[in-house]
Amino acid sequence: MNALLVGLSAVLSLAPALAVSPLAMGDAELRTAIEVPTAIDLRPELERLGLSPRGQGARGTCSIFTACVALEYALAPPRGVVERLSPEFLNWAGTQSCGHPSDGNFFHHALTGFERFGLCGEAAWPYAARYDAEQSPSPDALAAAAELRDGAARALTVRWIEPWQPARFGLDETRFAAVREVLARGIPVAAGSSHSRLFVGYRDDAALPGGGAFLVLDSATARFDEVSYEFARAQIADAFYVERPQRFDARAATLIDRGRAAASIVVPATRAPSLDFAAQELQRWLAAIGGVELPIVVAGGAAAGGDDANGGAGGPRLLLGASDVAQACGALEEARALGADGVVVRTVGGDLVLAGGGPRGELYAVYELLERFLGCRFLARDAVVAPPRAIVTLPPLDWSYAPPFAYREVLCHDLADGTLAARLRLNGGNVNQCIGRANGSDERVGSVVICPFAHSIESMAPGATFFAAHPEWYGLVGGARRAAAISGQPCWTNEELLAHCTQWVLDWFAAHPEIDCVDVSQNDAWPGQSGACECERCAAVVAEEGSQHGPILRFVNAIAAAVAERFPGKTIETLAYQHTIAAPKVTRPRDDVAVRLCQHACYFHGIDCAGIGAEYRAALSDWRAAAKRIWVWHYGVNFWSYLAPNPNLAALASDLKRYARDGIDGVMVQADLQSRGGELAELRAYLVAQLLWDPTRDPLQLRRDFCAGYYGAGADAALEFLAQMDAWGAALQHHVPMNGWNPPDVTPPEFIAAGLATLEPAIDRLTAAGDAALAARRHLEKLALPLWFLQLGYPDRYPLTREQQVALLARVRRVFAEAEVTTISEGPPNAEAFLQAVAARVGGG
Numbered sequence: 001m002n003a004l005l006v007g008l009s010a011v012l013s014l015a016p017a018l019a020v021s022p023l024a025m026g027d028a029e030l031r032t033a034i035e036v037p038t039a040i041d042l043r044p045e046l047e048r049l050g051l052s053p054r055g056q057g058a059r060g061t062c063s064i065f066t067a068c069v070a071l072e073y074a075l076a077p078p079r080g081v082v083e084r085l086s087p088e089f090l091n092w093a094g095t096q097s098c099g100h101p102s103d104g105n106f107f108h109h110a111l112t113g114f115e116r117f118g119l120c121g122e123a124a125w126p127y128a129a130r131y132d133a134e135q136s137p138s139p140d141a142l143a144a145a146a147e148l149r150d151g152a153a154r155a156l157t158v159r160w161i162e163p164w165q166p167a168r169f170g171l172d173e174t175r176f177a178a179v180r181e182v183l184a185r186g187i188p189v190a191a192g193s194s195h196s197r198l199f200v201g202y203r204d205d206a207a208l209p210g211g212g213a214f215l216v217l218d219s220a221t222a223r224f225d226e227v228s229y230e231f232a233r234a235q236i237a238d239a240f241y242v243e244r245p246q247r248f249d250a251r252a253a254t255l256i257d258r259g260r261a262a263a264s265i266v267v268p269a270t271r272a273p274s275l276d277f278a279a280q281e282l283q284r285w286l287a288a289i290g291g292v293e294l295p296i297v298v299a300g301g302a303a304a305g306g307d308d309a310n311g312g313a314g315g316p317r318l319l320l321g322a323s324d325v326a327q328a329c330g331a332l333e334e335a336r337a338l339g340a341d342g343v344v345v346r347t348v349g350g351d352l353v354l355a356g357g358g359p360r361g362e363l364y365a366v367y368e369l370l371e372r373f374l375g376c377r378f379l380a381r382d383a384v385v386a387p388p389r390a391i392v393t394l395p396p397l398d399w400s401y402a403p404p405f406a407y408r409e410v411l412c413h414d415l416a417d418g419t420l421a422a423r424l425r426l427n428g429g430n431v432n433q434c435i436g437r438a439n440g441s442d443e444r445v446g447s448v449v450i451c452p453f454a455h456s457i458e459s460m461a462p463g464a465t466f467f468a469a470h471p472e473w474y475g476l477v478g479g480a481r482r483a484a485a486i487s488g489q490p491c492w493t494n495e496e497l498l499a500h501c502t503q504w505v506l507d508w509f510a511a512h513p514e515i516d517c518v519d520v521s522q523n524d525a526w527p528g529q530s531g532a533c534e535c536e537r538c539a540a541v542v543a544e545e546g547s548q549h550g551p552i553l554r555f556v557n558a559i560a561a562a563v564a565e566r567f568p569g570k571t572i573e574t575l576a577y578q579h580t581i582a583a584p585k586v587t588r589p590r591d592d593v594a595v596r597l598c599q600h601a602c603y604f605h606g607i608d609c610a611g612i613g614a615e616y617r618a619a620l621s622d623w624r625a626a627a628k629r630i631w632v633w634h635y636g637v638n639f640w641s642y643l644a645p646n647p648n649l650a651a652l653a654s655d656l657k658r659y660a661r662d663g664i665d666g667v668m669v670q671a672d673l674q675s676r677g678g679e680l681a682e683l684r685a686y687l688v689a690q691l692l693w694d695p696t697r698d699p700l701q702l703r704r705d706f707c708a709g710y711y712g713a714g715a716d717a718a719l720e721f722l723a724q725m726d727a728w729g730a731a732l733q734h735h736v737p738m739n740g741w742n743p744p745d746v747t748p749p750e751f752i753a754a755g756l757a758t759l760e761p762a763i764d765r766l767t768a769a770g771d772a773a774l775a776a777r778r779h780l781e782k783l784a785l786p787l788w789f790l791q792l793g794y795p796d797r798y799p800l801t802r803e804q805q806v807a808l809l810a811r812v813r814r815v816f817a818e819a820e821v822t823t824i825s826e827g828p829p830n831a832e833a834f835l836q837a838v839a840a841r842v843g844g845g
Contacts, residue, residue, distance in 0.1 A: 036180050036181055036183075036184040036252065037184060037252050037253075037254040037391070037393040038203070038204040038254070038257065038391050038393075039201070039202065039203040039204065039389070039390075039391040039393050040180075040183045040184050040201045040202055040203075040252060040393055040395060041200075041201040041203075041215060041389075041393070042183070042186065042188055042200040042201050042215075042395055043200055043201065043215060043217075043224055044372065044373050044374065044375050045186070045372075045373060045395070046069075046073065046188075046200060046217065048372045048373070049072075049073065049076045049082050050082060050084070050696075050698070051069055051072055051073060051076075051082065051084075052701075053217050053218065053219065053221075053222045053223050053224060054069075054084075054087075054127075054219060054222060055219060055220075055221070055222030056087075056127075056219040056220060057127075057129055058129070059103055059104065059129075059130070059131055060103055060104040061087060061091055061103060061104040061219070062104070062195050062196040062197070062219050062220060063104060063105060063106060063107050063110060063190075063192055063196040064087045064090050064091045064094065064104060064105065064110055065087050065196075065219035066107075066190045066191075066192070066196040066197060066198045066217075066219065067090065067107055067110040067111060067114075067190055067196075068085050068086075068087045068090050068110075068119075069188070069190075069198050069217060070188055070189075070190045070198060070240075070241065070242050071085060071090075071114065071119065071156075071242055072084065072085050073187075073188055073242070074156050074187075074242035074243070074244045075148075075152050075153070075156070075244075083121050083122075084121065084122040085119045085120070085121060085122060086119065086120050086121060086122045086124060086125045086126070086127070086141070087122075087127050088125045088126065088127045088128060089117075089119055089120050089124070089125045089137055089141060089145060090110050090113065090114060090119055091103065091104065091105065091110075091131075092113075092125075092135070092136060092137060093110070093113025093114060093116065093117040093118075093119070093145075094106075094109040094110040094112070094113040095109075095113075095133075096113055096116065096117065097109050097110075097112035097113040097116060098112075101133035103131035103133075106164055106192070106238070107164065107190060107192055107196070107238055107240060108163070108164060108238075111158055111240070114149075114153070115149075117142070117145050117146070117149065118144075118145035118146050118147070118148045118149025118150070118153060119145050119148055119149070119153075120137065120141040120142075120144040120145040120148070121144060124137075124138070124140060124141040124144055125137050125138070125141045155244055155245055156242055156243065156244055157242070157243045157244075158240055158241075158242050158243075159240060159241055159242075159243055160238075160239070160240045161175050161178045161179060161182070161189065161239040161240060161241065162175050162236065162237070162238050162239040162240075163238060164192065164237060164238035165237075165238075168237065169193065169234065169235055169236070169237050170232075170233055170234045170235060170236060171232055171233055171236045171239070172233075175239070176229075176232065176233060179191070179199060179202075179214075179232070179239060180202055182241050183199060183200075183201060183202055183395075184251070184252040184395065185250075185251065185252065185395065185396055186250075186252065186395030186396040186397070187241050187242070187243060188200050188217075188241065189239055189240070189241045190239065190240050190241065191214075191216075191232070191236050191238075191239045192236065192237050192238045192239065193235040193236050193237050194235070195220060197216040197217065197218050197219075197225075197227065198216060198217040199214045199215070199216055199239075200215050200216060200217050200224070201214070201215035202214045202215060202229075203215070203391070208228050208229065208230075209228040209229065209230035209231070210228050210229030210230030210231070210232070210233060211229050212228070212229045213226040213227060213228050213229065214226065214227050214228075214229070214232055246396070246398075247398060248329060248346065248347070248348050248349075248398065249348070249349055250346075250347035250348065250349065250396035250397075250398070251347070251349070251350055251396060252393055252394065252395050252396060253315075253316040253347065253350055253351075253352060253393065253394045254315065254316075254391065254392070254393045255286060255290065255294065255315075255316070255318075255392045255393065255394065256286065256289070256290030256291070256292055256294070256391065256392040257390075257391050257392075258390050258391060259290075259291055259292050259390075260292065261292050261293065261294045261295065262315040262316075263294055263315045263316045263317065263318060264294055264295050264296075264297055264315070264317050264318065265279050265282055265283055265294050265295065265296045265297070265317075265318045265320065266296075266297055266298070266299050266317045266318065266319050266320065266323065267279050267296065267297075267298055267299065267320050267321060268298075268299050268320075268321050268322050268323055269298055269299060269300050270322075271321055271322075272359040272362070274359045274360075274362065274363050274444060274445040274446070275320055275321045275359065275362050275363070277363065277422075277444050277445070278320055278321075278354075278362055278363040278365075278366045279296045279320055279366075280296070281363075281366055281367075281370075281423075282294075282318065282320070282354075282366045282369070282370070283296055285370050285374075285376055285384075285386050286370075286374075286392065288384075288386035288388075289374060289376070289386050289387060289388055289389060289392055290388075290389060290390070290391075290392040291388070291390075294318070299319075299323060299324075315350075316350045316351050316352060317351045317352070318351075318352050318354060319351055319352065319353050319354065320354050320362065320365075320366070321354075321355065321356070321362050322355070323353065323355075325348050325351055325353055326344075326346075326353045326355040328348075329346060329348045329353060331344040331346050331353045331355040331400075332344075332355050334355075334400055335355045335356050335357045335361055335365075335400070336357045336358075337357070338357050338361070338400065338401070338402035339357050339358075339361075339402050339406065340357050340358035340359075340360055340361060341356075341357060341358070341360050341361050341364060341402060341403055341406070341425075341427060342356065342357035342361050342400070342401070342402035343355070343356050343357075343361050343364050343365040343368050343399075343400065343401050343402070344356075344365065344399070344400045345365055345368055345369055345373070345397050345398075345399045345400075346397060346398050346399070346400075347394070347396040347397045347398065352369075352394065352397065354366060354369060357402070358446075359445050359446055360427055360445050360446060360447075363422060363444065363445050364425050367422075367423055367425060368399070368401065372399070373394060373397060373399075374387075374392070374394075375387045377705055377706075377709050378420070378423035378424060379682065379686055379705075379706055379709050379710050380414065380420070380682040380685075380686065380710060381414050381417055381420050382775070383682070383709055383710045383775070383779075384423075384709075385705075385708075385709040401694075403425070403692065403693050403694065404660045404695060405659070405660070405664070405665065405666050405667050405692050406448075406665050406666050407427065407428060407448045407631055407665065407666025407667070407668070408425070408426050408427055408428060408666065408667060408668075408689070408692035408693065409426055409427070409428020409429075409430060409431075409448070409666075409667075409668040409669070410424075410426060410428075410636075410668070410669050410671055410684075410685050410688050410689060411430070411431055411434060411668060411669070411670045411671055411673050412431070412671040412672060412673065412678075412681060412684075412685045413431075413435065413672060413673055413674065413675055413676050413678075413681075414676060414681065414682065414685060415431050415685060416431045416432050416435060416437065416441070416442070417442060418441070418442035418443040418444045419442070419444055421444075421447075422444040422445055424685070424686070424689035424690075424693075425689065425693045426689050426692070427447050427448050428447060428448050428668055429443060429446075429447025429448060429449045430448075430449060430450055430451070430453050430668075431673070433449075433451060433453055434453060434673055435673060435674070439451055439515075440514075448516075448517070448666075449514075449515055449516065449517065450517045450518070450519050450573055451512070451515050451517075451518065451519075452518065452519050453519055454519055454521060454575060454596075454633075455485075455519075455521060455522065455523050455524045455575070456518070456519045456520055456521055457489075457490050457501070457520070457521065457522060457523055458485045458523050460500070460501045460504045460505075460520075461473055461490060461497060461500060461501060461504075462485075463483025463484065463485070463488065464483075466483075467481075467483040470496065470497075471483075472491065472494055472496075473490055473491060473494050473496065473497040473500075474488065474489075474490055474491060474533075475488060475489045475490060475491055475531055475532060475533035475534070475535075475538075476491065476533055476534050476535040476538075477531055477532075477533070477534055478534075482531070484523070484531060485523055485524070486523065486524050486525060486526065487523070487524075487525040487526050487529040487530065487531040488523055488531045489522055489523055489525075489530065489531045489532050489533055490533065491533045491535055491537075491538060492533065492538060492541075492551035492552050492554070492555045493533075493535070493537040493538050493541060493551055493554075493555075498555055498558055498559070501520065501555075501559060502558065502559050502562050505518055505520065505559050505562075505563060505572070506562065506563065506566060506567075509563065509566070509567045509570060510566075510567075516569070516570055516571060517570070517571040517572070517573050517594070518563075518570070518571075518572055518573070519572075519573045519574065519575070520555070520556050520559055520572055520573070520574055521552070521556075521573070521574045521575035521577070521596075522552060522575060522577065522580060525578055525579070527578070527739060530548070530578060530579035532548055532579055533551070538551050541554065544585075544586060545584035545585055545586050545587060546582070546584065546585045547580070547582040547583060547584045547585065548579045548580045548582070549576055549580040549581075549582060549583065549584055550584040550586070550587060552574060552580060553574070553584055553587045553589060553593075554587055556572055556574045556589075556593055557587065557589065557590050557593060559572055560572040560590045560592050560593050561590065563592075564590075564592055570592070571592055571593070571594055571629075572592065572593050572594070573593070573594040573595075573596055573631070574593065574594075574595060574596065575595075575596050575598055575633070576595055576596065576597045576598060576619065576623060577598040577633075578598070578600070578738075581597065581598065581600055581615065581616065581619045582615075582618070582619055582622065583619060583622035583623045583625075583626050583627075584626075588626050588627070589626065589627040589628070589629075591628045591629070593627070593629070594627075594629040594630070594631050594665075594666075595623055595627050595629070595630055595631070596630075596631040596632065596633050596668075597619060597620065597623055597630060597631070597632050597633070598632075598633040598738065599616065599632065599633065599634045599635050599655075599738060600613075600615060600616040600619075600737050600738055601613035601616045601617075601655075601737065602651070602735040602736060602737065603635070603638075603646070603648050603651065603736045603737075603741075604647055604648055604651055604729050604732050604734065604735070604736065605651055605729075605730075605732075605735065606650075606651035606652075606654045606655045606658075607620075607654075607655050607658055608654070608658070609651075609735060611735065612735045612737060620662060620664075624662060624663060624664070629665050629666075630663075630664050630665055630666075631664070631665060631666035631667065631668065632659055632664055632666070632667045632668070633668055633670065634652075634655065634656075634659075634667055634668065634669045634670070635669075635670050635738050635739075636648065636652060636669045636670060636671045636684055636688065637670070637671050637672050637678065637679075637684075638740045638741060638743070639739060639740040639825065639826040640739070640740030640741065640742065640743075640825055640826075641740065641743050641824065641825055642672040642674075642675075642678040642679060642823065642824055642825055642826070643677075643678065643679050643785060643786050643789040643821070643824050644679065644743035644747065644786055644789065644790060645679060645725065645743070645747055645751070645755075645786045645787070645790070646679055646680070647725045647726065647728050647729025647732065648729065649680070649683075649684070649687065649699070649703070649722070649725070649726065649729075650699070650726055650729065650730070651729070652669075652684070652687070652688065653687060653691060653699035656688065656691040656692065656695060657691065657695050659695075660695035667692055669688045671684060671685060671688075672823075673826075674822070674823035674826065674827070674828075674829070675820065675821055675822040675823040675829070675831070676819060676820040676821065676822075677782065677785070677816070677819035677820055677821030677822075678821075679785070679786045680783075682706075682710065683703070683706050683707075683710070686702070686706050687699060687702055687703065687706070690702050703719070703722060704719065707719050707722075710779050711776055711779050711780055711783070712766075712773065712775070712776035712779075713762075713765070713766060713769070713773055713776055714762045714763070714765075714766055714773075714776050714777070714779070714780040716762075717758055717759055717761075717762035717780065718759075718762075718780065718783055720758050721755050721758045721759055721783065724751065724754055724755060724758065725751075725755075728748075728751050732746065734746050740826075743790055743793075743794070744790070744794045744797040744798075747790060749797065749798055752787050752790060752791065752798055755784070755787050756784065756787055759780060759783060759784040759787070760784065762780060763777060763780050763781055763784065766780060778815075778818055778819075781811075781815050781818075782815060782818075782819050785812065785815050785819070785821075788808055788811065788812050788815075789812065789824075791805075791808060792805060792808060792809060792812060792838050793834070793838070795841075802842055802843070805838070805841075805842040806842050806843065809835070809838050809839060809842060812835070813835055816831055816835065
């Protein structure tokens with residue numbers, strides 16, 4: 001131990017100690033003599049945990065807020081977000097500890113109060129705009145605080161770097177070094193002066209006073225900020241941190257230092273091709289952040305290990321996949337226990353382990369690192385945010401996670417791009433077959449493929465082929481057998497049809513061993529025209545089961561039993577759709593049958609909308625009780641008009657969160673499949689993907705992240721417009737179930753006018769900025785396109801002069817081309833026909 005560290009231990013041994021239970025207050029001891037990085041930034045980790053800055057308002061409670069965040073961070077669970085704790089309760093506890101009511105207290109009063117009373121959640125005692133000395137916590141708040149005190153808080157230790165002493169200000173060099181070392185260990189430092197702040201990182205910079213700055217979370221401004229090293233050396237009066245037990249020896253890692261590669265990416269000698277792609281993605285985006293490529297080396301090869309592995313630079317290793325270190329620290333075992341998509345990101349010594357439960361998990365571990373801990377945002381095929389920094393460092397990390405949905409998919413044209421799908425951690429692989437391309441096209445890692453995908457009975461027993469010889473295979477409707485791909489259904493109780501379809505599925509699995517799931521489900525139907533078979537046997541089963549799904553489920557279970565004998569591990573999927581949404585009362589799905597329940601609730605107000613969603617809510621509950629595996633087919637767009645405004649973002653986010661709470665196993669959201677450029681296509685896909693991966697995320701924060709990166713200088717206008725859309729959607733009296741709606745019936749002219757008043761001035765500003773704002777301008781024009789589309793498509797409802805329509809038509813034609821819009825409603829390409837019809841009406845080009 002060098003002289004500085006010996007001196008530090010001696011100085012810190014003077015720190016006062018409180019009672020050890022439940023909060024151990026002890027001396028700060030540096031465990032090893034390490035050279036700290038030149039920059040550390042814990043802000044991404046705080047954001048990941050949901051610990052964004054909160055404002056103290058006009059009250060003098062900065063020390064309370066600072067101590068509260070320090071405790072929240074230390075109490076954060078290894079997965080998910082932490083519950084926000086109550087500054088109001090901590091302020092009260094501090095007043096009890098010091099013996100007199102006071103709004104705001106010193107750190108040591110707050111911590112003594114925490115030791116005595118614990119701390120409740122913010123919801124149990126919200127922060128008030130004004131202090132009231134007569135207020136006290138409720139019995140429930142006291143009980144919750146005591147439970148925390150006697151539970152999770154017992155694992156914490158508060159360590160003083162600088163105990164408070166009257167009239168002493170400023171950190172000497174020993175304590176200054178201690179603050180940096182603690183931050184490098186990934187622990188924030190609560191620092192008090194005339195105003196308290198939480199130190200959440202630092203950066204050395206010779207151009208700044210004192211040679212650098214500390215990154216701070218400031219409750220006075222409710223944002224992240226900086227204070228100079230000079231300020232800390234002169235003004236900090238007291239400082240502490242809260243330590244939690246650490247499972248592994250770990251230290252901060254510098255990956256890139258001012259254009260120099262300071263680390264290496266290491267892959268195992270035996271690996272899946274997807275791991276090579278993962279290494280390339282990690283290399284690519286770290287270079288985008290830090291300006292230099294890290295070398296990729298193979299473990300055990302001539303270039304692996306030590307200085308050689310880092311191109312002569314030495315430093316930490318980013319160990320991808322099944323490394324020896326991952327095996328030794330238990331990361332591989334933990335990742336595999338989490339399932340195929342499970343990830344573990346763990347610092348061991350100076351190295352970083354990136355492990356997965358399977359090839360997908362190995363790739364997702366890279367994206368978790370880039371997104372959660374380095375601030376990357378994979379927004380769309382033409383928009384990735386990689387925040388640049390001269391020095392790229394990581395604090396010690398120990399993060400493991402598995403998404404609650406085993407199957408995650410968005411049927412959106414852009415997500416035929418396998419790279420974008422992988423970056424968004426979507427694992428459904430069915431977009432390509434839906435647009436007529438081969439499964440696996442451009443796929444970067446294995447996916448959940450269902451093939452055939454839906455309404456498959458027509459593929460197995462097409463009426464054009466079999467009706468003449470086997471009319472009894474097809475539904476009896478109104479006294480006659482009929483076969484139709486739409487609003488025509490089979491006779492599910494026909495034994496010959498069952499034998500035929502069973503053999504079809506067996507032959508299909510034999511011919512396509514790469515396919516793990518086959519759909520066996522009803523044909524599509526026009527609403528109110530199901531075509532369900534009315535024969536005596538089918539009617540008897542429906543009556544016994546209390547559901548039109550009864551005959552289908554018995555048919556599907558029989559096929560699944562035959563498949564299990566020849567192809568164990570395969571899955572049969574079936575739809576619960578329209579007239580078959582209700583679960584049967586008698587028959588239960590086999591464990592190898594997945595029931596995909598198709599949404600039947602209000603687009604604009606979601607599943608919990610009174611009235612219209614009642615049948616769907618009941619079906620969700622009944623199927624969940626009956627089946628081991630429930631997937632959901634959720635509708636995200638207006639199929640009658642992909643371009644018209646659709647105010648469903650809030651309801652969509654709420655519904656996805658509900659599916660997670662209800663224990664649904666997989667979700668597919670159907671969006672604008674036939675072409676690019678649909679209304680909010682990129683934002684909707686990003687929002688859905690993020691919530692399918694982690695439903696605890698804040699949808700509004702996801703929206704802010706997206707708009708900042710996608711619309712650039714137009715982000716404020718985009719956010720204002722989306723807020724207008726939210727307000728319109730919440731006020732809508734229409735309740736529209738699955739399919740679509742006529743846009744002018746729903747969209748008031750006032751909304752169009754207000755939206756254009758918000759967006760068009762911002763578009764003009766971006767246009768004036770020229771090429772520097774080209775991408776942002778095009779994205780913002782695409783956001784305005786639905787409003788222009790309604791003006792052109794429904795001139796009686798949204799009137800413009802002929803001259804205005806001619807000018808707008810030219811603009812819309814250009815935006816169609818730039819955004820690659822070819823289809824404006826479900827079906828074949830029809831965008832050009834729309835433009836031509838408008839041109840014929842107004843006489844424009």
